[in-house]
Amino acid sequence: MTETQNTNNIEQAQKRQELAQKMDKALDKITKEVNALITQNENAIAEAEREKTQLLQDQANAQREHDEAVDEVDKDKLRNAKDNLWIAESKLKKNAKKLEDLHNETLMSLEDFKTKIDELDSTVDKKHKALYDKAVDLLREIDQIDDEFRADSDKLQALYHAMVYKVGKGKREFTFSTGGSIISPADGRVRYEPVYPVEPFLREVYVRAFGNTYNDVKGHF
Structure with a gap:
């Protein structure tokens, strides 16, 4: 920051x-x-x-x-x-x-009643606008965090694939799982799954909050 x-x-x-x-x-x-x-x-x-x-x-x-x-x-x-x-x-x-x-x-008179309602609405709306702006900023920051996770995963998958199939020539002893990497010699795929994944958490929060899928909501803030 x-x-x-x-x-x-x-x-x-x-x-x-x-x-x-x-x-x-x-x-x-x-x-x-x-x-x-x-x-x-x-x-x-x-x-x-x-x-x-x-x-x-x-x-x-x-x-x-x-x-x-x-x-x-x-x-x-x-x-x-x-x-x-x-x-x-x-x-x-x-x-x-x-x-x-x-x-x-x-x-109380109707005029006095309306004045008090307007005063309450005005003060509460201003506070809620500030809270709304904060929530939007936080959601945008979460989106950026998720983008970093995705970018890291993409980079690692590309590098791991090169290490296994370009450097290790696809030999079985070069295909193993460690940390978050999952290498499958059967189909030649290399995947990286973060040890501390943020996306499942984001999916749960977004769906609970908005009733949509994570991908539907992501990037809309």
């Missing part, structure tokens, strides 16, 4: 780190804002539910007083009981509307 490439890699790594920090900051800020709104709403609903329980009890008491006034045929008591019952029922209706609003009304 040249000094220029190393410098570029360092700069790109720093850029990715800065983008990651910016994304984390935006996520943290908006997460806190969203959680605060949700908590506030949940607390308000819980309070309204407690209020509803008390109002139902007040309504039951008012209804009982009303029924007693009817049974006693007490005009003044009935008038007061009707007023109390109306008040209790009115409060219950108001509470029901409050609960309905708390359950159904949005916790």
